[in-house]
Amino acid sequence: MIYSILGKLIAKTRQFVAVDIAGLGIKVLITQKTFQKLPKIGEKVNLLCYFYSSQNGFELYGFFDQKERDVFEMLNSINGIGPKAALKILSEIKAESLLSAISRGKSEILMKTAGVGAKKANRIILELGDKIKNQKFSDSDDNFEVDSELEEVFKTLGYKQKQIREAVEKISPKLKTLQERLKSALKILSGR
Incomplete structure (x- = not known):
């Protein structure tokens, strides 16, 4: 498994970055929060990663902080929410705010994100609520x-x-x- 990636940033969009590692350009899918923290093209970038493999191929997801990566993994573990949906949710709601909404049972906050209806919001709260109930939020x-x-x-x-x-x-x-x-x-x- 790939834990992190360190290299020169050679391209960036709101959806992904390309990182040069020994002459190989690696595509890494990112959240909006990560996009906002990216350095300029040509500078070094270090991203925590999540490696995903399916019958359609491999994808690498990158994050600037551990909390966002952990929440991504939690969301991805829920049946019916894959890595693309988890990335979309975290692009619209900060990890801390998402955890806070889940711990307080605020499904209406989750439903404001694209692709999350009442059913999916309630499933997220049900499956993750116990895992995060003892956490403190800022x-x-x-x-x-x-x-x-x-x-x-x-x-x-x-x-x-x-x-x-x-x-x-x-x-x-x-x-x-x-x-x-x-x-x-x-x-x-x-x-x-």
Whole structure:
């Protein structure tokens, strides 16, 4: 099994990166969180990996931090959720926020991600709830529900999902209320 990959970043998109290792370009599928942390092309990159093999071939999934990789593995262990669905979920919800939602039984938060309906959200909560019930989560996870409301506000104002997500990621976790986070996001989106 491949645990990690270290090499020169030779290409990057929002879905994958290519890493040069001794002249061999390795394609690694990534989450949005990992994409945002990538160095410039030509610089060294170190990713924790998950190696997946199926009858259709091999795929390598890469993550910047252990928590995200662990949550990916947990999601992938659930019947009906493969690695592509797990990657999609983690691209839309931070690992800590996802675990917090699962521990609190908040299926409506999980259902906001593409491809996750009520049935799948409840299955995730049922299968992972016991595994994570004793974990502590940071205060920034509480911002997830406020940020969901914030995203809805910006959607009605005509902003694109990509713009909204990037702005929300930049908001300080110390800002807790919808009003504070809205004000900060507006400054970010207006370039101030």
